[in-house]
Amino acid sequence: MSERRYPPFTELGMMSLALIVIGGIYLASHIPQRVPLGPAIALLIASGVLVVVNLALLAQVQGFAWARFRQVGGWALLAYAFTAGMIEYAFLRDHLSGGPLVILTLSLVVYAIQVPTLIAFTVARWDSPYAVPAGHGEAAGPSGD
Amino acid sequence: MPPVTDVAAAPEAMAPPRTGAPAKPDFEIVPRRGLVVVAIVMVALIVAIAANSLWSLEFFHVAFGAGWTVVDLFLGLVLGPIMGRMPIPARVELTTRLMPKMVLLMPTLVTATLAAGWQLSTKLGTNLSSYPQHAWVVASFIVVGVMAVLALGLLEPANIAVLFELRKPKPRGEVIERLMKRFLYCAGVLGLMQLATLVIMTKLASS
Numbered sequence: 001m002s003e004r005r006y007p008p009f010t011e012l013g014m015m016s017l018a019l020i021v022i023g024g025i026y027l028a029s030h031i032p033q034r035v036p037l038g039p040a041i042a043l044l045i046a047s048g049v050l051v052v053v054n055l056a057l058l059a060q061v062q063g064f065a066w067a068r069f070r071q072v073g074g075w076a077l078l079a080y081a082f083t084a085g086m087i088e089y090a091f092l093r094d095h096l097s098g099g100p101l102v103i104l105t106l107s108l109v110v111y112a113i114q115v116p117t118l119i120a121f122t123v124a125r126w127d128s129p130y131a132v133p134a135g136h137g138e139a140a141g142p143s144g145d
Numbered sequence: 146m147p148p149v150t151d152v153a154a155a156p157e158a159m160a161p162p163r164t165g166a167p168a169k170p171d172f173e174i175v176p177r178r179g180l181v182v183v184a185i186v187m188v189a190l191i192v193a194i195a196a197n198s199l200w201s202l203e204f205f206h207v208a209f210g211a212g213w214t215v216v217d218l219f220l221g222l223v224l225g226p227i228m229g230r231m232p233i234p235a236r237v238e239l240t241t242r243l244m245p246k247m248v249l250l251m252p253t254l255v256t257a258t259l260a261a262g263w264q265l266s267t268k269l270g271t272n273l274s275s276y277p278q279h280a281w282v283v284a285s286f287i288v289v290g291v292m293a294v295l296a297l298g299l300l301e302p303a304n305i306a307v308l309f310e311l312r313k314p315k316p317r318g319e320v321i322e323r324l325m326k327r328f329l330y331c332a333g334v335l336g337l338m339q340l341a342t343l344v345i346m347t348k349l350a351s352s
Contacts, residue, residue, distance in 0.1 A: 010298060010299070010302070013298055014294055014298035014299070017293075017294045017297060017298055018290075018294050021290040021293060021294055022290070024290070025283070025286045025287060025290055028272065028286055029274065029279075029282075029283045029286060030274055031272055031273055031274060032273060032274070033274055068309075072305065072309070076305075079252075083252070083256055086187075086191070086256070086260060087260070089191075090194065090260060090263060090264065093194070093195070094267055115297045115298075115301070118297070118298055118301075118302050119301060119302045119305050119306075121302070122302035122303060122305065122306040122324075123302070123305055123306045123309045126306060126309070126310055126317075126320050126324075127309065
């Protein structure tokens with residue numbers, strides 16, 4: 001099985017998820033006390049930076065199956081935006097407000113982006129850059145041939 | 146956005162060499178009929194949370210949590226070792242029938258368990274730091290957090306990827322095997338972590 005070399009997309013993605021999970025546990029474990037938001041903000045920023053770095057590294061890969069990545073990522077984004085919306089609804093229903101609400105909402109944004117990209121990457125890395133997802137009218141590869 | 150149930154073929158000349166190619170099965174990556182069941186469960190879950198009724202929250206948390214635990218333990222500790230010893234065509238056949246169901250089953254079980262569990266703990270006050278068993282509750286957050294990262298980062302992507310590989314005109318046996326190994330090892334680890342969840346939850350329920 002010939003294998004292209006990829007950046008550590010899954011590893012960085014999981015690290016990014018782990019950081020927002022740690023931030024969420026930190027906040028949740030102090031309810032209803034007021035808690036210093038600094039650690040949670042730092043974890044959120046680190047997680048967001050990892051998302052950006054991860055996508056930037058992937059963008060450097062030549063001949064990646066971007067059409068498949070977009071197809072799978074788009075549908076997964078729809079599904080995970082729904083689950084993120086449900087969690088946000090629970091936060092609002094429980095009268096969460098202020099700094100913790102902002103941090104947890106932004107953490108949900110990271111979650112709703114990171115998980116679909118992880119799914120899309122895992123599918124696309126085994127796909128040909130020349131495969132055309134049904135419904136696309138054009139070839140997706142860098143040269144299109 | 147093209148549907149995920151459709152896959153077009155790559156030109157053979159461009160495709161990497163394929164070995165151990167099993168026959169191409171026919172299936173939907175996301176079973177559309179199953180989506181109806183998932184939608185019904187999600188609506189019922191939202192109603193349960195909005196109503197904040199003790200019985201419905203207990204039902205969702207306990208029933209779906211039990212389902213999650215059983216599926217993880219069964220996949221990782223029973224089905225995984227069995228699949229490892231099956232011939233590739235049989236493995237492909239089983240994977241083709243099992244994995245599309247897992248795409249809908251696992252996220253539904255996890256979402257219902259956690260959402261109802263959080264609402265239940267809010268209603269009962271067991272997520273407050275003043276709760277006498279708070280350390281156990283935080284331990285359950287940590288266990289669930291680790292499980293979530295493993296499930297979202299490794300298990301779910303492997304599940305979807307193996308289905309895309311199986312939909313190709315000539316699925317590569319070695320890719321399917323690699324992804325299924327990742328899926329089943331991950332399910333095994335999650336199954337073992339479920340044992341920790343069982344210890345914590347029974348401790349909380351009996352305190």
